[in-house]
Each structure stands twice: as structure tokens, then as C-alpha cells.
Amino acid sequence: AQKVTQAQTEISVVEKEDVTLDCVYETRDTTYYLFWYKQPPSGELVFLIRRNSFDEQNEISGRYSWNFQKSTSSFNFTITASQVVDSAVYFCALSEAGKTSYDKVIFGPGTSLSVIP
């Protein structure tokens, strides 16, 4: 069975601090995809990144970076120099390459990040 765990329910940081959001996943497949989504107060989830299971290179996009480690089944997300606009709920998600053309996306419970000015 596939599962995504985000152990941090809520995190508060002061603006300009760095913060890391943890994500641990479980899957039996060797081919899968990992995602991060951001849900601001407006409610609409916004796609941030997708990684496939064969690409363990870390990725950096501006103040955002992602650390993918298959050995520990983790896909952690770091925000550098946090800003108030980063306040949101962040979801880690997993999609297995299934036997049909459809890949279901399984979401973790989310981490609520509050950046205090």
C-alpha cells in the first residue's frame, strides 16, 4: 500500500528563517512520482514540483529546494529566507505508475506553515 506521512502538523517561523518540511513515503513500486503542492488561504492547491523515482538529484528553484533520498524514502522541502507569503498548507503527494493509464495521486495530511513578520 502506498502512504505519505508529514509528521509536522504545524510549523511557525519568523520571517527570514529557513524552514524544512518533512515528507516520508511508502510504496512497493519502483516507478513512482513525488509532488509538493501549496495551498494558500484562498483554498486552491498550487503545483510546486514533480520528481520521478529515477531522478534523485536535488532541485533548487529560487528560495525553494527539494531533497529526495530513496534510501530513507524521504522528499523534504526547504524554504530559504521565508517570507509571509509562504504561509500556507503544504502537501506532499505520491503517484505510482499503475497498470492503467491513470495514476492516482495520494496526498499526505499536510503541514501548515505560518511565517511571522
Next chain:
Amino acid sequence: DGGITQSPKYLFRKEGQNVTLSCEQNLNHDAMYWYRQDPGQGLRLIYYSQIVNDFQKGDIAEGYSVSREKKESFPLTVTSAQKNPTAFYLCASDRGNTGELFFGEGSRLTVL
């Protein structure tokens, strides 16, 4: 602009009533999904549709129904059989089966 439109944004209903949530997309995506979000539980899949006139149950389909008569539209009906319908409902579509989902702004349903 292309995107997903959900309506209504807020909805109140009495127990025993059915209610239909609208979801329309102009992204020309084949696959569409309905998720339910409850505090602390993330998103759970209710129904999904890969193509017009076809749809499949997700993990929590009981008490819900859908239709997919047009590519652009995927309405969700919350029936009186749904035991705990108060929740935030999100509609999404998938670009090319990549798992990259595009979401609407959601509909918050409250049962009084």
C-alpha cells in the same frame, strides 16, 4: 485565462437534501477528479474520470455520485446517504496524465 471553476464557493444544506457541486474546466484536460479535504486528513479521492462518459470510484465514493457528459464538466452530487458531508471539496484536472493536478478554489459545504 484557462483554469478550473468551482461553484458555489459556500453552500449550506439541511440534512436529507441532495446538493450538486459544479466543476468546469477550459484546460482541455481529459482527466478530472473530486477530492474531499477534512482538517488534518489531507485530500481523499472521491471520484475520477479519465474520459467523457466514464468515471471510477475513488477511496471514499459512498454517498456521492458524478457524471461526465462533457469534457469540460464534472459535477459532484452529495447525496443524503453521505453520513458526514460537511467538508471542503476540491475539483482538479490532470495535464496529460502526469499527476500534475490543476485545482479549483474549492466548495465548502456545511450541513445544518
